[in-house]
Amino acid sequence: MTDPRGHIPGVLISAPASGTGKTTVMLGLLRALADEGLTVQPYKSGPDYIDPAFHRAAAGRASFNIDTWAMDGDLIAAVSGQSTGADIIVAEGSMGLYDGVATRGQSGFGSSAETARSMGWPVVLVIDVGGQAQSAAATALGFKTYAPDLPFAGVILNRVASPRHERLARLGMEQAGINVLGVLPRRGDLALPERHLGLIQAVEHPDLNAAIAGYADFLREHVDLAAIRAAAAAGAPPAPASLPKPPAQRIALAQDAAFSFTYPHLLQGWRDGGAEILPFSPLADEAPDQDADLVWLPGGYPELHAGTLAAATTFRAGLQKHAETRPVHGECGGYMALGEALIDKDGTRHQMAGLLGLVTSYEKRKFHLGYRRAVLQSPLPGFDTGAALRGHEFHYSTILEQPDAPLAAVFDADGNPVPETGSRRGHVSGTFFHLITGENA
Known part of the structure; x- marks a missing residue:
């Protein structure tokens, strides 16, 4: 005890x-x-x-x-x-x-x-x-x-x-x-x-x-x-310290079987910081809350639900309207869902949100695993240009097209550059790594 x-x-x-x-x-x-x-x-x-x-x-x-x-x-x-x-x-x-x-x-x-x-x-x-x-x-x-x-x-x-x-x-x-x-x-x-x-x-x-x-x-x-x-x-009793601060006051967070991977300490830090988290389900064709300051699409398994996401017109329209004036960010599966298209393991092409030009494929699988250190070349919700972030990448998808500007210079745990730089277009950004923390954050 x-x-x-x-x-x-x-x-x-x-x-x-x-x-x-x-x-x-x-x-x-x-x-x-x-x-x-x-x-x-x-x-x-x-x-x-x-x-x-x-x-x-x-x-x-x-x-x-x-x-x-x-x-x-x-x-x-x-x-x-x-x-x-x-x-x-x-x-x-x-x-x-x-x-x-x-x-x-x-x-x-x-x-x-x-x-x-x-x-x-x-x-x-x-x-x-x-x-x-x-x-x-x-x-x-x-x-x-x-x-x-x-x-x-x-x-x-x-x-x-x-x-x-x-x-x-x-x-x-x-x-x-x-x-x-x-x-x-x-x-x-x-x-x-x-x-x-x-x-x-x-x-x-x-x-x-x-x-x-x-x-x-x-x-x-x-x-x-x-x-x-x-x-x-x-061990020693916990020392007083704060979890990461929220990147916005009202955060619309995709939460369902396709989008579920956000580190618990981030969500707790957002709540502790007074943010309101507004869950919605893209698979149920729900649009993000129209009063949200930020839409966040976590990682997950969009490739298993690509047909459902392609048919989710209310979700896609709400996402596109939000992106006209306010930030949208996706991690891994969320990043793929923000792209132009996702090709499943059978080679079927599914239309995604089209807010980024990214096209990814599970037909041509490639294993990506490891820690990531990213130095931002553009701002990200909660972080300024030049900030260094720590995260982790784990997926099998292959990039076929990535026409937008890179979001960051990204490196593995040993400092070697990796090609999955993330991308940015207007108010929309995405990364293949799952954010853990900012350095000195």
Whole structure:
């Protein structure tokens, strides 16, 4: 429980690599702890913008990203301040525990280990022991000793095939001095549905609450929840700091299955700053509020709904009218929807809003993934020309045409230029990266 000085105990759930079952363990743990009557604050280490929505569904409390590459210390402090009132913090790592980038960002290299160390959260390592037994202990021991200053709580063994397999794996962990906090039998029904960008969106899951309840039952049966609570350690209390300020007073925000990826700390910062967020659904052919100061189209999956968007005449007319006098901005999927056309994976061309000349294609797929640093060549709502922004890009679309002026000079995490510069025409702008923060913002 929280002590009188504001210290909140926490743990970070991580793994040696992606695909070990970390997310299902995370969701089951969030719900199981909440079912015990605890107020649980979830976090996501790194730039992933899909997992926080699953966390919120499991914990009943908004989840936020902590990103040591994109965020400076002040913003990390402001994000950590969102845990006020919680009894325990449970954070989920990204990729493998020590995976990051080669070049230091605002406060680190972006690894989950950095997040755990800086926040004082002991690591619970989820290890897939399929195909091995005592040898899994060598993996666990390597992760525990690789960074001796990293707090390490123990391991959860996943995909255990039999009681004999469990005995052998436990023996190895005992010999290595590794605490075993849980043992999960192999089950084929615990995987969340996926598509090419990873997990499907939380809003698309056919029965997410029932799935999470099943994960919680599974965790309660096979994981020592009391031991995890006991392992949780409190770091320093949150320092006073502010989240990013809103770029306008009245913000019309597209929100539906096609447009759903905005970092939670941005939305909370806009609300804290007194902005009014006015949601609307392009898929329902709704126009943005006519009194909005700014229209913001987040990322998402417009390629899965391209025909519906092409037929949304009320949405398109309202967007075009707004753009005559006031700013419109799109990120990734929102950027594509502002363009001239989107070609789906079958090669069918769909007319988009036409506010930018951008033409993108999923027929000719190319993988784009990584942090982005952008130096604006034109103003963006909330930022002046010359401002440097930090963000993250993750998509498979290919640019066929981009006739408008570039919005920014854009670089990857190591400072190499990337061709996806975003673009601008009149009051309309768009980027392929999802904004995390401005530098020194």
